[in-house]
Amino acid sequence: MNVLLIAEYEGDALRIASVAAVGMANDVAQTTGGTCDVLLLGADASAAAEDAARYAPVLVAEHADLSPATADCHAAVIAEWVNAKGYDVVVGAATTYGKDTLGRAAGLLGGYMASDVVGHDILDGELLLKRPMFAGSVNATVKLLGGPRVVTVRSSAYDAPTANESASPITTVEVTPQPARLNVNGVASKTGGRPDVTEAAVVVSGGRAWKTSEDFENNVGKLADTVGGAAGSSRVLVDAGITPNELQVGQTGKIVAPDLYLALGISGAVQHLAGMKNSKVIAAINSDKDAPIFQVADFGLVGDVYKLTPQLIEKLAGTCAGV
């Protein structure tokens, strides 16, 4: 199967989610005796070409009208390229960009799509895809009945591939995008210098226990900094305006699987668990000894997060990779 990977990048580097997706795409191509190309779209797409070429041959589609990225504009370019070159599979990360843009591209390509894929297998030449449903309480194995197949990959389920020793070729491709029909005015982000929850080895996450943004910042945020991790939150804090939306972990937020997920004052609703239950180690602090979070945790501590979090910060200060 010939695979086209739609990569996202920031500056001159692929986003971590896209690197995991390259691993999946390369594996499908190699197992089936096909090829895998990485397509970079954008106004400054060539900047990330060298990084992408460490994994697979790169196609650079650079055009001013491809930035800011909008689904209608990007999807049309992707679909046209896929049709022209006859790719069998199109892969991207299951990020908001991937869901938005590859969803639309699949709509242009006949609708053979599997979202949020966490595993794959080739059986008798057939691509089997494993994907969570019902807020992650079940995994379904599905087969797409035609093509081109479009797949978004949940990056936390795939290990990042190791880069090749020699770089693959970089080719420039001419594209003529239609003007975007979503007029983007800007993106407001409040996270500051911390890593993204999907990209950190440790995620310290807070729930309804935290009453104000200051309390969250001085405890959850500070502990995240102390251990060099990311700060995350449950949905209720986002709803209450205490944390920004890009911190939300869960079915409708981000899906994370760090080495350590530390839940501070989170009850453990299924929709929250959907976003973090595959973390390698889960530790929880909650004042309620019967909180459901303890059923999915490896380590639990019953107590008040307002008392225990400052103790953790004090005892860990200067002993971790953080600041």
Place this chain on the structure above:
Amino acid sequence: MKILVPTKRVPDPDQRVKTTADGRAIDTDGLSFVANPFDLIALEEALRLRENDGAIEVVTVGIGVEDYEKELRTTLAMGADRAILVEADAELDPWNVASALKAVVTRERPDLVLMGKQAVDDDSNQAGQFLAAMLDWPQATFISKIALADGAATIDRETDAGIESASLKLPAVVTVDLRLNEPRYASMLQIMKAKKKPIERIALSDLGLAVEPRIEMVGVEVLSSKRNCQMLSSVDELIQKLRDEAQVI
């Protein structure tokens, strides 16, 4: 001005699901069903937009094999003007749902299709994007804010990088995220009154369509997330476990 709100019937998300004996599907026997929570958020927003502009008509549409009556009645009780039920004789995947929606859009000519970003059963997050592609309409996914004026929508989108603000011309497909609003509950009186509101039934074949599956389910496995939790008694003990035993900090 007309807003079309697709409404999917899904198992109540608060139930445990199990698989059928052959392990190939979810056993829906004995499950209770509700309208997809995201769709009700889309409906709530359509109703709020109508509160600002009395000329707006809000139409809900359900598509599927099971009897949608109850879920569509809920949308009518909440305040939708009327409802359409497209009856299919086989399960529909997102492509087939989008195809049916496209046919309904061609009949109804709405200015805006406002829909949930995903259904909480299959979590596919595809139908809105497919529909926008099929119609060649602009799309805005995962919105947490919307205002309409002068034939355009001004929206906020929830993206991984933060809130994106943007605008798009109507007609358009817009999918909603959780934070847009808190859907209202219908009162007993509204539920009684909704019994008189019309539900138009259309067979999928009358729209010139047949189900053409894109996805085949090979198997399903119910996952358990239970772990053996060691309950600790102090912060010192927690640090020791995380550092020495688990080696994660």
